[in-house]
Amino acid sequence: MKKTKIGFVGLGLIGGSIAKAVRLHHPDYELVGFDKNEESLSLAVKEKVLNASTNQIDHNFMDCDFIFLCAPVSFNSAYLTQLKSYINKDCILTDAGSVKNGIHKEIEEVGLSSNFIGGHPMTGSEKSGYKNSKALLLENSYYILTPTQNISKVMIDRYKELIESIKALPFVMDYQTHDFVTGGMSHLPHVVAASLVLYMKEHDTDNHLMKQLAAGGFKDITRIASSSPIMWEHICLENKDNIIQILDDYMSILKDFKQEIKRGEGEKIHALFDSSRNFRNSISDFGSGALKKVYGLYCDLKDETGGIATIASALAKENISIRNIGIIHNREFEDGVLKIEFYKSEDLQRAKGILRREKYIVYER
Ligand SMILES: NC(=O)C1=CN([C@@H]2O[C@H](COP(=O)(O)OP(=O)(O)OC[C@H]3O[C@@H](n4cnc5c(N)ncnc54)[C@H](O)[C@@H]3O)[C@@H](O)[C@H]2O)C=CC1
Ligand SMILES: O=C(O)C(=O)Cc1ccc(O)cc1
The missing domain is CATH 3.30.2130.10 (VC0802-like)
Structure with a gap:
């Protein structure tokens, strides 16, 4: 019987982690990978995560059962035309990108909609690159799937099975909902974290007292400001419309804070913090949290x-x-x-x- 074969385009934090998780749970699968970073590829072959690597899209991608696109969002679509000649009718083509509208449109244009199911692991880190990838990164995390209208239920079920087999939790939704929801719970917090750090950079005292004395709260809320700038550049451009609307709504909440503080309205300031605290406390840190099942x-x-x-x-x-x-x-x-x-x-x-x-x-x- 033919071994299940999976191709990876982009073998960084996420591609590497998916490949390592598949290798852990399916030692017999055949994994091939392409990345423009040759060091990552040779390490993955040396570690026996990949069976084969290539420095271009070529025959190595023939007969794949799954192909994962795991490069920064806007680079993923660059390979669709080249990949098309190697994709057979049963191959599930997926991506790991944090935004979905662009890739879904490109897939439609290239004519691959009966093969494509968008994918987005709701886990990650501020670190990047294959060297930081881990087999356990995806375990117990939600993994959003955004199928096209044209894909069969059999293909969706096959993808769900693979995701479950590496111990992640598939969650199906349409790509438009995905982009709004991730815009609010992931893209906005990254912009806010970066802006808080920039505020400190630009307004600290000459002897950097804010930086020196910053407490746990500042560090907790800005951890994700250390994320890859190229990744976040792509995400902001690709999810532009949602992020602009979300930022407008967010800034109006900031304005409410500013207004009540300016007016010296203690009760209203209290009410804003109280309402926020109650809602935050209703989000479990464990179990049903937005990002991880922990x-x-x-x-x-x-x-x-x-x-x-x-x-x-x-x-x-x-x-x-x-x-x-x-x-x-x-x-x-x-x-x-x-x-x-x-x-x-x-x-x-x-x-x-x-x-x-x-x-x-x-x-x-
Ligand atoms: N970092 C995170 O926490 C998460 C990232 N994602 C998504 O996963 C995708 C990958 O992100 P990461 O793995 O974090 O990034 P990364 O920077 O760790 O890995 C990206 C990989 O793609 C390769 N690459 C870059 N340009 C390429 C090109 N033109 N052709 C071939 N390979 C290329 C890089 O060499 C690198 O190995 C992105 O689309 C991102 O939106 C999704 C969930 C979480
Ligand atoms: O490190 C964190 O807390 C993250 O938020 C990581 C992350 C980054 C991008 C995604 O699309 C999903 C998850």
Whole structure:
């Protein structure tokens, strides 16, 4: 029987992570890749993530069951015409781009709509490149699929199966809804994070006191300002109409803050923060969060040296893998608590039992 074959165009953070996840869960699949960065390609071949690499779109892409386009958004469409000659009728062509309207239109123009299902993993990082890619990056994350009107249900189901097999969570929607929703929950926050950093850069004191003294809040909210400028240039240009409308709506909320502060209206300022706090608290950090399906808990630390290590080793002894662990401080937990995330719901349930048995106070939000 023919082995499942998957082609990758662009093997950076996302392409590399998808390829590594497929390799982890399907060691027998044949993976081929093209990237303009030859170092990434040779590393991927050396690590046996790819079976073969190429420095152009060529016969290596023949007979693929899936082809993933994972270059920066506007570069993905550049390869459609070349790829078309290698794509057979059952090949699922997909992308990983953060914006969908451009690629859906190009796909229509090139005549590949019976092969195309847009794809967008709702996970990532401010880092880029194959060297930062990880097999587990996509695990438990939503993975949005935007099928064309012309694609068969059988093809959608095949794509969903692949995504589920690498432990991500497929979520189907039309590409227009995708671009509005990601505009509000991902593109706007990236623009806001960048603008906060630029505010500090341009308005700090001569001896850089803001930069030196910036607390956790500034760092939390601006982590994503370290993301790839080329990626965000493409996203802003491709989702221009949505982002402009969203920025207008956002700026009107900023104006409300400015107006109430100017008027010295304590009650109204309070109401803005209160309404925001209530809504933020209704978004679970775990489970049904907008970006990641994560299983986690908060736990009060005992006041002793090596407190985190004690908890980590109690869980390790029971073979529970920790996805993420760290102390957080916020208004809700003013003294700081330990936030622990797990890969699986069963691990969360077992960890809760173990920690409560050890007399830790455990919270879920
Ligand atoms: N970074 C993130 O957190 C997320 C990114 N995405 C989307 O995934 C796509 C890839 O992003 P990343 O992997 O983060 O970027 P990246 O910069 O890590 O990787 C992009 C890869 O494409 C290659 N590349 C660039 N131009 C190319 C060209 N003309 N031809 C062939 N290869 C080319 C680069 O050498 C690099 O290996 C983008 O469309 C982005 O919108 C989606 C979800 C999350
Ligand atoms: O690092 C983060 O928190 C992100 O928000 C990453 C990210 C960037 C772009 C996407 O299209 C999806 C996710």
